Amino acid sequence: MDFQKLVDVYAELEKTASGNTMREILAQFFKNVPVEDISIVSYLTLGQISSEYEGVVLGMAEKSVLKAIGIASGIEQGKLQKILDETGDIGLTAEKALLKKPMTLVPLGTLTIQEVFERLHTIAVMGGSGSQEVKMNTIAQLLQKASAAGAKYITRMVIGTLRMGVGDMTVLDGLAIAYTGEKKNKEILEKAYNICPDVGVIAETLAKQGLLGIEKIDVTVGRPIKMMLAQRVEELEEVSEKIPGKLTVEGKYDGERIQAHKDKRGKITLFSRRLENITEQFPDLVGYLDKHIDATEFVMEGEVIAIDSSGKCLPFQTLMQRKRKYDVEEFVKKVPVQLKLFDLLYCNGKSYLHEAYDIRIGLLEKIVHRGKHITLADKIVTEDIEEVNDFFQKMLKDGFEGVIIKSMATDSEYQAGTRGWNWIKWKKEYVKELSDTFDLVIVGAFIGRGRRSGKYGALLCATYNEKTDRFETLCKLGTGLTDELLEELPVKLGKYKIEHKAARLLVKKEMEADVWFEPRVVVEVLAAEITKSPFHTAGGGYALRFPRFIKFREDKKAEQATTSLEVVQMVGKR
Numbered sequence: 001m002d003f004q005k006l007v008d009v010y011a012e013l014e015k016t017a018s019g020n021t022m023r024e025i026l027a028q029f030f031k032n033v034p035v036e037d038i039s040i041v042s043y044l045t046l047g048q049i050s051s052e053y054e055g056v057v058l059g060m061a062e063k064s065v066l067k068a069i070g071i072a073s074g075i076e077q078g079k080l081q082k083i084l085d086e087t088g089d090i091g092l093t094a095e096k097a098l099l100k101k102p103m104t105l106v107p108l109g110t111l112t113i114q115e116v117f118e119r120l121h122t123i124a125v126m127g128g129s130g131s132q133e134v135k136m137n138t139i140a141q142l143l144q145k146a147s148a149a150g151a152k153y154i155t156r157m158v159i160g161t162l163r164m165g166v167g168d169m170t171v172l173d174g175l176a177i178a179y180t181g182e183k184k185n186k187e188i189l190e191k192a193y194n195i196c197p198d199v200g201v202i203a204e205t206l207a208k209q210g211l212l213g214i215e216k217i218d219v220t221v222g223r224p225i226k227m228m229l230a231q232r233v234e235e236l237e238e239v240s241e242k243i244p245g246k247l248t249v250e251g252k253y254d255g256e257r258i259q260a261h262k263d264k265r266g267k268i269t270l271f272s273r274r275l276e277n278i279t280e281q282f283p284d285l286v287g288y289l290d291k292h293i294d295a296t297e298f299v300m301e302g303e304v305i306a307i308d309s310s311g312k313c314l315p316f317q318t319l320m321q322r323k324r325k326y327d328v329e330e331f332v333k334k335v336p337v338q339l340k341l342f343d344l345l346y347c348n349g350k351s352y353l354h355e356a357y358d359i360r361i362g363l364l365e366k367i368v369h370r371g372k373h374i375t376l377a378d379k380i381v382t383e384d385i386e387e388v389n390d391f392f393q394k395m396l397k398d399g400f401e402g403v404i405i406k407s408m409a410t411d412s413e414y415q416a417g418t419r420g421w422n423w424i425k426w427k428k429e430y431v432k433e434l435s436d437t438f439d440l441v442i443v444g445a446f447i448g449r450g451r452r453s454g455k456y457g458a459l460l461c462a463t464y465n466e467k468t469d470r471f472e473t474l475c476k477l478g479t480g481l482t483d484e485l486l487e488e489l490p491v492k493l494g495k496y497k498i499e500h501k502a503a504r505l506l507v508k509k510e511m512e513a514d515v516w517f518e519p520r521v522v523v524e525v526l527a528a529e530i531t532k533s534p535f536h537t538a539g540g541g542y543a544l545r546f547p548r549f550i551k552f553r554e555d556k557k558a559e560q561a562t563t564s565l566e567v568v569q570m571v572g573k574r
């Protein structure tokens, strides 16, 4: 397929600020994409060249790309740098420079989607000495073959700034309309996507095998599964209503969630909550999993925590020292860890996703040889809320965050990617005060005055509405931002700055920010109350009172923020 067709779609997407129009544009486009190209096209519409979990990132330096534009356009670097300074955007620079292309070097054949995709892949995995030169020439060749508008998007893609405002869910909507004629079938696609978070696979399966093929999608070892999440209640007593009968109550550990995969060849891969491959951060865990699990193939989940020499749990901040690319071995010794396993999703060729909790945990108990570094979550089984509370108090005393209460009913399957009522969390914050934390996406900023002049004075924060695939504003956040943080914010957020509000953002004119951001960065916010508000859009018009910044949630993607529905549910209970 001709790359120019995708370029035309990018141009249309870029012009629209409406999520619905985006879906329509994509659906129309997908209808005409040949089956063999649909998976590639799905990645490219997201500005990616593979599924996110595969971690194939381009991220070339702007300087090298500028040189490539120089080769392709015959314009000297000084002039190009001037255009870049004026436009502030590598894409516009490329477009301007290549409007009048010299008829030299490479003949202008048709640039196909396949060729762009393959070459970008080659660039992404290339390393070693001399690779910069080869990368630059490869880009130059692509730019020569592309139209000026095509060059704009290619250059943005290679430096990682192509942002069309399209999210995974927008693509799934587009696919559902294009291939099944009905948007409501997106639900089926989403369910499969929770088990297989790879738009390329979903698109190709749908195109080749229809919805029947989609419904058959199951666990593949080595490909992460979106993690199951826990609901919350206001009063512990509500638990018996939500989960009648016997309950398992497990400790809730404040560490990092890990999904561990071991394939037939013995290769172990660890995924984070964001489904990033974090295997290299934990070579010690890989070793323990290899040694202490009695299964040739598995997918299991647990929380990793830092421990001291006696095996006692250390705070989250200590564990964070293990989040590093360098000196990994040194920190393996400095900060030993323990994995508290709590679920089994696949074992020796069989998927356990749809099995009840009892069956999954029963098998997990059998195959884990417990020790200092690998063990199972502490737990009790009870029907009595008093006992749940006793165990909760004990967990707090041991320094943990609270408990997770899990259903043992026959339908207590692993609900991939879903915050369902099979798991309920009960944390210390819920008991102490009437406050709660929210994980919100930063979508805009207001320039500060007085002491904060020249910096961001407040941030516009939003929830995620799963139903509509939009972000809805919930508060202006100014409290809790330290001087250090105020310095850091423009750097951290700068790369996500966009000209107009994000396409999927629903915002009232009273909350028009001075600066807009692509919804990427998630922050944890503490607030005392939720009130009705005519200025915000979350849940149809709610706002937080006295919001306070707590920390960045690097482990969460924008779509994993607190949802608008959760906010509405919290209001209902107060």
Ligand code: ATP
Pocket (backbone or CB within 6 Å): 228, 229, 230, 231, 250, 251, 252, 253, 254, 255, 256, 257, 273, 303, 342, 377, 404, 425
């Ligand atoms: P929070 O901010 O409360 O941690 P969250 O949005 O990150 O919430 P939730 O699903 O609401 O995620 O809370 C569950 C999280 O608690 C899991 O993602 C996991 O990391 C952690 N956890 C700790 N112990 C357990 C356990 N025994 N079972 C399940 N999850 C556990």
